[in-house]
Amino acid sequence: MKLFVPADAAAQSVGADEVAEALQSALKARGLDVPLIRTGSRGLTWLEPLVEVNTASGRQGFANVSALEVPGLLDAIVGGEPHPSAIGLVESLPALARQRRLTFSRVGVIDPLSLEDFRAHGGLRGWARAMELAPEAIVQEVTTSLLRGRGGAGFPAGIKWKTVAEAKGARKYIVCNADEGDSGTFADRMVMEGDPFMLLEGMRIAARAVGASHGFIYVRSEYPRAVSVLERAIAVLRESRFLGTGFDVEVRVGAGAYVCGEETSLLESLEGKRGQVRAKPPLPAHEGLFGKPTVVNNVLTLAAVPWILEHGGAAYAALGVGRSRGTMPIQLAGNVKHGGLFELPLGVTLRELIFDFGGGTASARPVRAVQVGGPLGAYFPEKLLDTPLDYEAMAKAGGILGHAGVVVFDDTVNLAKQARFAFEFCALESCGKCTPCRIGSTRGVEVLDQVAAGVEPEKNLALVKDLCTVLTDASLCALGGLTPLPVLSALEHFHEDFTRRSR
Amino acid sequence: MHAAEYFARMHTTSWNVEKARALVDAERSRVRSFLSGDGADQSAMLPALHALQKTFGFIHADAISVVAHALNVSKAEVKGVVSFYKDFRTQPPGAHVVALCRAEACQARGSEALAAHLQQTHGLQPGQTKHGVTLENTYCLGNCALGPAALVDESRLVGRLDVAKADQLVGSLKERES
Numbered sequence: 001m002k003l004f005v006p007a008d009a010a011a012q013s014v015g016a017d018e019v020a021e022a023l024q025s026a027l028k029a030r031g032l033d034v035p036l037i038r039t040g041s042r043g044l045t046w047l048e049p050l051v052e053v054n055t056a057s058g059r060q061g062f063a064n065v066s067a068l069e070v071p072g073l074l075d076a077i078v079g080g081e082p083h084p085s086a087i088g089l090v091e092s093l094p095a096l097a098r099q100r101r102l103t104f105s106r107v108g109v110i111d112p113l114s115l116e117d118f119r120a121h122g123g124l125r126g127w128a129r130a131m132e133l134a135p136e137a138i139v140q141e142v143t144t145s146l147l148r149g150r151g152g153a154g155f156p157a158g159i160k161w162k163t164v165a166e167a168k169g170a171r172k173y174i175v176c177n178a179d180e181g182d183s184g185t186f187a188d189r190m191v192m193e194g195d196p197f198m199l200l201e202g203m204r205i206a207a208r209a210v211g212a213s214h215g216f217i218y219v220r221s222e223y224p225r226a227v228s229v230l231e232r233a234i235a236v237l238r239e240s241r242f243l244g245t246g247f248d249v250e251v252r253v254g255a256g257a258y259v260c261g262e263e264t265s266l267l268e269s270l271e272g273k274r275g276q277v278r279a280k281p282p283l284p285a286h287e288g289l290f291g292k293p294t295v296v297n298n299v300l301t302l303a304a305v306p307w308i309l310e311h312g313g314a315a316y317a318a319l320g321v322g323r324s325r326g327t328m329p330i331q332l333a334g335n336v337k338h339g340g341l342f343e344l345p346l347g348v349t350l351r352e353l354i355f356d357f358g359g360g361t362a363s364a365r366p367v368r369a370v371q372v373g374g375p376l377g378a379y380f381p382e383k384l385l386d387t388p389l390d391y392e393a394m395a396k397a398g399g400i401l402g403h404a405g406v407v408v409f410d411d412t413v414n415l416a417k418q419a420r421f422a423f424e425f426c427a428l429e430s431c432g433k434c435t436p437c438r439i440g441s442t443r444g445v446e447v448l449d450q451v452a453a454g455v456e457p458e459k460n461l462a463l464v465k466d467l468c469t470v471l472t473d474a475s476l477c478a479l480g481g482l483t484p485l486p487v488l489s490a491l492e493h494f495h496e497d498f499t500r501r502s503r
Numbered sequence: 504m505h506a507a508e509y510f511a512r513m514h515t516t517s518w519n520v521e522k523a524r525a526l527v528d529a530e531r532s533r534v535r536s537f538l539s540g541d542g543a544d545q546s547a548m549l550p551a552l553h554a555l556q557k558t559f560g561f562i563h564a565d566a567i568s569v570v571a572h573a574l575n576v577s578k579a580e581v582k583g584v585v586s587f588y589k590d591f592r593t594q595p596p597g598a599h600v601v602a603l604c605r606a607e608a609c610q611a612r613g614s615e616a617l618a619a620h621l622q623q624t625h626g627l628q629p630g631q632t633k634h635g636v637t638l639e640n641t642y643c644l645g646n647c648a649l650g651p652a653a654l655v656d657e658s659r660l661v662g663r664l665d666v667a668k669a670d671q672l673v674g675s676l677k678e679r680e681s
Contacts, residue, residue: 010646013662045648171541183606186645214538221553221590222602222644224658250537255549255588258642272548272574274587290541332648334611339648362612371607375642405647407608418607425606425642431587 001034001077003027004052004059006108008041008193009225010186015066016049022070023051030074040194042108043341044095052090053077061090095357100319101343102307102327103300107194113232115240118197124242126306130205133309138209139165142305144313146325151177151261151298152373152402152478154324154391157305160295163285164210167293172212174203174247175270175289175296178219178226179254179261182374184405187329187341188299192219192226195303196233200242200249202302205309206295207247215249216289217299218266220256227253258375258429262477263296265431276431277477298403300329321347324390324401334371334407335361347393351385354408365410369418369494373402375425376482378489379415398489400482415494420448422486426479436471437480443467444487451498461491461498518563526558527551527573544574548584552591561592597632599676602639602654608647613665617651620666625673634677 005011005020020036027034042050047063051073054060062073062085069085076083090096101107110117118124130138143158164172176199180188191199203215219227230251237243257275260266264278267289288294304326308316317325324346330353332339337359344353350370354360361367369379372389378399380387387397394401409418423444430437444467450460468484475481491498516522527547534547551574555566562585571578585591603621605614621627627638646652649662653672661672 009660010649010662013646013649013652013660048649180645181643183643184608184647185643186647189645221657222641222654224654225660248537250534252549253553254590255553256590256641257588269549270546271542272545272576272584273580274583276587290546292541333608333650334647336648375607405608407611407647409611413611418610421607421610429642 002054003034003036003077004039004054005036006041006048006050007038007225008108008190009223010045010190011041011048011050012225014048018067019049019051019065019070022067023074026071026074030078032078037111039110040107040112040190042090042096043104043190044093044338045340046338047087050090051085058089058091061087061093063087095338095340095342098357099343100327100345102316103191103198103303103329104195104341104343106198107190110195112194112196112229113236115197115236118195122310123197123306124201126309127201127205129309130208135165135209135211138205138309141309141313142209145304145308145316146313146320146323147301147304147308147316148324148391149298150300150304150328150403152182152400154401157297157301160285160297161206161209163283164212164293164295167286169293171214171290171292172210173289173292173294174206174210174212174215174249174302175263175267175284175294176203176215176217176299176302177261177263177266177296178217178223178299179266180223180299180403181220181258181261182376182403182405184333184371184374184407185331185403186333187331187403189223189226190329190341191299191303192217192223193229196230197237198306199230199299199303200233200237202305203249204242204247205305206297206302210293210295212295213247215247216252216270217249218252218254218260218270220254220260222256227251257431258425259431259477259479262479265477266296267294274431276433279476300403319345321345321388321390322392324392328389328401328404330389330404330406332358332406332408335363335410336408337362346390347388349386349388350380350406353389353406354385358408361408361410363410363412365412367408368411369409369413369415369490371407371409371418371486372405373400374405375422376400376478376485377402377405378485379418379493380489381493384493398492399485415490415497416448416452417497419487419490419498420445420452422483422490423448426483430479434474434476434480436474437476437483440467440471440475440480441483444483457499464491516558518559518565520565520569522558523555523563523566523569524573526554527570530554531573545576545580547574548576548581549588552585552588556591559595561595564593597637598635599656600637600639601627601672601676602641602644602657603629604642604644604646604650604652604654605640606642608643609650609652612650614651617664617666617669621669621673624670627673636673636676
């Protein structure tokens with residue numbers, strides 16, 4: 001028998017460590033020699049802390065376990081008795097069985113720091129295949145997969161790699177963007193905490209493909225658990241000589257700047273400077289970190305690579321819709337009953353996600369607005385919930401897919417306040433390099449305050465729209481450039497919130 | 504919640520320029536050996552500042568020249584970096600820091616009402632310290648399906664916060680203030 005308890009930060013935030021400790025002492029008290037393995041999270045956050053025990057038929061789950069009920073739970077497990085927390089076979093739960101977990105296949109299953117566990121569950125097979133291929137053939141495999149950047153911009157990964165592979169440079173870099181700042185997203189964190197070797201395998205493959213010798217993972221400081229797991233994972237891989245032999249990786253911790261998720265700002269930060277964006281061109285693929293050719297990819301992009309190499313680009317491209325191929329780890333959050341991570345082929349609709357997977361709102365009130373793609377994403381009304389989650393459909397509906405965070409709001413939300421927050425957030429996080437973003441965001445807050453105070457609302461709302469045009473057209477990066485999306489979508493779909501003074 | 508078990512106090516070391524130099528030099532050496540070239544010294548900026556803040560709780564005014572000297576950059580450069588990133592404090596925090604998430608996913612789960620409660624009931628305002636507890640605003644802790652969320656002492660994430668849990672948390676942190 002083996003017991004499994006997540007050590008993912010989300011599970012820890014609701015008591016997983018206390019449950020693990022209580023299990024350890026209860027096992028000891030009973031003189032039982034049962035291994036307790038700390039895993040990542042399955043991503044079914046409403047079940048956390050989720051304790052699992054392996055049986056002949058598979059892993060049985062016990063949901064929402066508290067430390068207090070551990071002794072009784074252990075007696076039930078050992079005696080094979082029924083227990084009120086039992087939820088049956090975890091992998092048969094519809095919320096998991098209906099997923100297509102390629103990237104997340106090991107997350108929540110294995111001990112993230114056991115190389116043996118990793119290999120036993122298919123780890124390093126992608127690398128083994130990459131070793132058999134010439135670098136150009138690796139790039140070709142990624143190109144064939146039609147994998148697009150999962151950070152938000154959706155740029156084809158194969159084209160980026162090809163550009164870096166062909167660029168001339170005394171040294172090349174692989175930079176993993178783990179500055180996952182969008183509210184409503186946590187997939188990168190779950191990969192880093194639940195299957196860090198996969199990410200490092202992806203980086204090693206990228207390095208071989210483009211000829212890079214050094215890698216950085218830039219992790220936001222809000223993710224202390226991820227930083228600690230990654231550092232230990234790197235130590236394990238150096239020990240096994242998978243890293244440090246021709247390619248090595250260092251973890252860098254950000255310092256609370258949302259804009260550093262923008263790739264050029266991230267590079268400035270790695271160089272030890274203020275995280276101000278660079279004008280493009282030159283592209284980082286030509287002149288990136290320290291002016292050298294650099295691949296900057298999101299965690300999920302790099303983490304998808306081992307699967308693609310193992311199974312072939314065509315197998316990955318066979319999933320998804322239109323020009324959005326493969327799977328997307330979608331994060332369902334906010335006011336939703338069953339939130340968490342669901343890895344699905346691109347193209348699931350918001351309605352299926354929120355109601356079939358999410359079970360509606362946590363407050364049991366009607367869904368009024370859904371923000372997709374983080375603080376720079378649009379607010380969708382109920383009538384647009386049949387929009388599929390793919391890059392093109394989201395753009396057509398006036399939004400972005402972004403990093404695939406979906407935040408649900410019930411009917412108590414005030415969209416005028418959310419629009420104001422979008423400007424406020426932009427003002428707070430603006431790097432200050434370009435005027436539209438630096439000044440426009442603050443001006444946006446002021447004008448919306450005028451609207452809320454009932455001062456010439458129509459005239460001021462026209463001013464907001466004009467301001468949004470300037471931000472869209474003249475900002476250097478997506479922070480200023482996309483802040484108009486939440487603002488204008490709120491205005492378009494929820495106009496009544498801006499005119500009703502009582503709200 | 505038992506703060507004594509969970510939460511280490513934020514800073515235990517008082518400012519000491521020799522210790523600061525040693526910390527910065529150690530980060531510089533580490534980054535030099537990893538990068539061997541390519542602007543390694545300046546690249547050690549964030550690691551050095553993090554090391555200083557972790558040890559002393561904040562970036563002491565005298566740390567600016569220590570970092571500038573070790574990394575061979577101007578003091579203006581260092582000050583520019585310290586002021587750009589909101590993690591870096593130039594004043595010592597309380598014995599404990601609670602960073603409450605104020606981003607959209609937590610807003611959808613009631614973080615704004617929670618922030619109002621912390622202010623009304625405990626007198627805690629973002630950016631200020633009371634009874635040894637510093638409250639800060641943060642924007643996303645990656646716990647968006649289990650919000651409202653907070654990060655305590657830069658190390659421990661707490662989720663499914665409500666008024667009762669927040670009261671318990673703040674109470675336990677206040678108790679530890681000696």
